[in-house]
Amino acid sequence: MAEAYIIDARRTPVGRRKGSLAAEHPADLGAHVIKAVLADHVDPGAIEDVVFGCLDAVGPQAGDIARTCWLAAGLPDHVPGTTVDRQCGSSQQALHFAAQGVMSGTQDLVIAGGVQNMSAVPISYAMIAAKELGFSDPFSGSRGWVARYGNTPVSQFNSAEMIARKWGLSRDDLEAFAYESHQRAHRAQQEGRFDREITPYGEMTMDEGVRAGSTREKLATLKPVVPDGLHTAAACSQISDGAAAMLVASERAVKEHNLTPRARVHHLSVRGADPIWMLTAPIPATEYALKKAGMTIGDIDLVEINEAFASVALAWLKETGADPAKVNVNGGAIALGHPLGATGARLMTTLLHELER
Numbered sequence: 444m445a446e447a448y449i450i451d452a453r454r455t456p457v458g459r460r461k462g463s464l465a466a467e468h469p470a471d472l473g474a475h476v477i478k479a480v481l482a483d484h485v486d487p488g489a490i491e492d493v494v495f496g497c498l499d500a501v502g503p504q505a506g507d508i509a510r511t512c513w514l515a516a517g518l519p520d521h522v523p524g525t526t527v528d529r530q531c532g533s534s535q536q537a538l539h540f541a542a543q544g545v546m547s548g549t550q551d552l553v554i555a556g557g558v559q560n561m562s563a564v565p566i567s568y569a570m571i572a573a574k575e576l577g578f579s580d581p582f583s584g585s586r587g588w589v590a591r592y593g594n595t596p597v598s599q600f601n602s603a604e605m606i607a608r609k610w611g612l613s614r615d616d617l618e619a620f621a622y623e624s625h626q627r628a629h630r631a632q633q634e635g636r637f638d639r640e641i642t643p644y645g646e647m648t649m650d651e652g653v654r655a656g657s658t659r660e661k662l663a664t665l666k667p668v669v670p671d672g673l674h675t676a677a678a679c680s681q682i683s684d685g686a687a688a689m690l691v692a693s694e695r696a697v698k699e700h701n702l703t704p705r706a707r708v709h710h711l712s713v714r715g716a717d718p719i720w721m722l723t724a725p726i727p728a729t730e731y732a733l734k735k736a737g738m739t740i741g742d743i744d745l746v747e748i749n750e751a752f753a754s755v756a757l758a759w760l761k762e763t764g765a766d767p768a769k770v771n772v773n774g775g776a777i778a779l780g781h782p783l784g785a786t787g788a789r790l791m792t793t794l795l796h797e798l799e800r
Contacts, residue, residue, distance in 0.1 A: 444546055445545065445546050445547070445548050445693060445694065446545075446546065446693070446694055446707055446708075447541070447542035447543075447545040447546050447691055447692075447693065447707070447708040448691070448692050448693070448694070448697055448702075448704035448705075448706065448707055448708075449689055449690070449691060449704065449705055449706040449707075449708070449791075449795060450480075450484055450690040450691070450692050450697075450702050450703070450704060450705065451479075451480040451484060451689065451690045451705070452480065452640065452687070452688070452689040452690075452705075452788070452791060452792035452795050452796070453476050453479040453480050453640060453641070453642045453687070453688060453792065454476060454640055454641060454642070454685065454686065454687035454688075454785070454788070454789050454792045454793075455472055455475060455476060455641070455642060455644045455647075455685045455686050455687070456641050456643065456644060456647050456648060456649055456650050456651065456685070457650040457651065457652060457683045457684070457685040457779055457780040457782060457789070458562070458647070458651050458683060458684040458685060458780075458782075459651040459652045459681060459682075459683060459684075459780060460561065460562055460681065460682040460683065460684075461562050462562070462651045462684070463644075463645075463647045463651060464560065464562070464644065464647070464684035464685065465560070465562035465563065465684060466562075466563075467560065467644070467684070468503050468515075468560075469497070469503050469504050469508055469512075469558045469559070469560045469563070469686075470503065470508060470511040470512050470514075470515040470558075471515055472512075472558050472560065472644070472684070472685065472686040473495060473508065473509070473511075473512025473513075473515070473516075473556065473558040473686045473688070474512050474513070474515040474516035474517075475516075475642060475644060475686065476556060476558075476642060476686045476687055476688035477493070477512055477513060477516050477518070477554055477556070477688050478516050478518075479642040479688070480554065480556075480688045480689060480690040481518075481554075481690065484690060484700070484702060485552060485690075485696075485700045485702070487518045487519055487522070488519045488521070488522070489551075489552050489696075489700070490518075490522050490552050490553065490554055491522070491544075491550045491551065491552055491553055492522070492523055492524065492525065492541070492544065492550060492553050492554070493509045493510065493512070493513045493522060493523070493524035493525070493553070493554040493556075494509060494524070494525055494527060494537040494538075494540045494541050494553060494554070494555050494556075495508060495509035495512060495524065495525075495526055495527065495534065495537055495554075495555075495556050495557050495558060495688075495784070496526070496527045496528070496529070496532075496533025496534030496535070496536060496537045496556070496557030496558075496784040496785065496787060496788070497509075497526050497527075497528065497533060497557060497558055497559060497783075497784035498528055498530060498531075498533060498559065498569065498783045498784050499559075499564045499565075499566070499567065499568045499569040499783075500526060500528065500569060501564060501568060501569050501572055502563070502564055503560065503563060503564070504558075504559075504560070504563075504564055504784075507524060507525065507526050508526050508558060509524030509525055509526045509527075510523060510524030510525070510526075511524075512524070512558060512686075513554075527540065527557075528784075529713075530783070531749060531751060531781070531783055531786060531787075532713070532787050533557055533783070533784045533787060534555070534556055534557025534687065534784055534785055534786065534787035534788035534789075535786075535787025535788070535790070535791065536713070536787065537555040537556060537557055537787065537788065538555040538689060538691070538708075538711075538787065538788065538791060539711045539713070540553075540555070541553035541554070541555035541689070541691040542555075542691055542708040542711060543711070545691055545692065545693045546708070548693075550693070551692065551693040551695055551696040551699075552690070552691070552692050552693070552696050552700075553690075553691045554688055554689070554690060554691075555688070555689045555691055555788065556686065556687050556688030556689060556785070556788045557686065557687060557782075557784040557785040557786070557787060557788045557789075558685070558686035558782070558784055558785050559683075559684065559685065559686075559782035559783045559784040559785050559786075560684045560782075561682045561683060561684055561782060561783065562682070562684050563684075566682060566783070580597070582597055592718065592719060595719050597718060597719065597721070599721065599722060599751065599752070600668055600669050600672075600674070601669070601719075602719070602720055602721050602722045602723075603674055603679070603722060603751070603752035603754050603755065604669060604672050604673060604674065604754075605720060606720070606722060606723060606752075606754040606755060606758050607673045607674070607754035607758075608673075609758075610754070610757065610758040610761055612673065612753075612754050612757055612758070613673070614673045614674075614675075614678075616753075616757060617673055617674060617678040617752075617753035617754060617757070618659060618662040618663065618675070618677060618678060618753075619659070620678070620753040620756065620757055620777075621662065621677045621678045621753050621777045621778075622657060622658075622659055622662060624750060624771065624774045624775050624777040624778040625653060625654050625655070625657050625774065625777070625778040626774075627771065627772060627773055627774040627778070628650070628653040628773060628774025628775075628778035628779055629653050629654075629655040629774075629778075630773075631772075631773035631774060632649055632650070632653060636773055636796075636797065636800065637649070637650070637773070637793070637796075639796050640792050640793060640795075640796040650778075650779050650780060651780070652681045652683060652778060652779055652780040653774070653778050653779065654778070657677070662675065662677045662678075665677055673754070674752055674753065674754065677777075678752060678753040678754075678777065679751075679752050679753075679777070680749070680750055680751050680752065680775075680776035680777055680780070680781035681776065681777070681778075681779075681780040681781060682780075682781075683779075683780030683781055683782040684782055685780065685782040685785050685789065686782070686785050687785045687788035687789040687791075687792050688788060689788060689791060689792065691708075692704070705795060705799065706795055706798070709736060710732060710735060710736040711732075712728070712731055712732050712735055713728060714727045714728035714731045714732075722751055722752065722754075722755045723755075723758065725748060725749075725755065725759050726758065726759055726762045726763070729759070729763050730763075740763050740764055740765050743765075743769070744769065744798065745769055745770075745772060745794060745797055745798055746765055746769055746770045746771070747770075747771060747775070747790040747791070747793060747794045748770060748771060748775070748790075749775065749776055749781065749786055749787075749790060750771065750775035750776040750777045750778075750781075751776065751781065753777065756770070756771070756775065772797060773793060773797060
């Protein structure tokens, strides 16, 4: 089978809610990173597709934001784009599609990435956007859905709490994990670990969500997100704005354009879970991927797992037996933020640069 190579990966700094990127159009955020991964590598006209992840594709994120980002960058009209919504894994799936296009032999150069401005378009806005049309949410009007899952709310907050209780996690466990995420991210910033992967946006050069001055004592004073819950805002990923992009190439493109591969896509797969639990899916996904790849968790040098909630990462650690010292070594979404449609590509970008470092 043909190979898919990652040539470059760049991202914006991640802006906090109502922060430095809040007023930026998502197309301009995406255009910024697209131009960054193209710089000095290939003629933009040679790109065959742009695949971007984005959730809540309404307003400035509607109308195929992948294509809009490309055009907003001033790049050739003939290059198409398509937008992917696999929820929080959207831009990871964008990389999957880009790599699959290359590995199939039908494409040679593809941009993969994602963008999200959660300050401009609130989280889950698309879920309730059709209320005036008689749809209160995407699920409850379906007879098949209700027959299978009843009217149980589809809520990440509920899932995070269910996971914490099933895996015997205390509030102290969650806050210890959150505190460590900020400490790792702050250390990474101080040591310049993000400098190569971040393309400054104007005067903004660093992720805004990292709280260097946070203490365990401060975290203990926060109120739970849900009544009688274990998670406070500190143990949840941050609402954020940002974009990330990667340049994926075939072996033929590497030779024709004199490119230097920085990584090879060894394996890609996806798995789901019960939609009420939903956030447990990284556990079977990891098991499945390792089995398909003929590897063990001990073979992996570094892991990036999205810190949607502290309980998600902690349950995953318990089930997989992964070494915490190899997981999210530069902090995760609790500290750096979680711009939904961009996070998958952000994780890949950070992982690539840290493996090289």
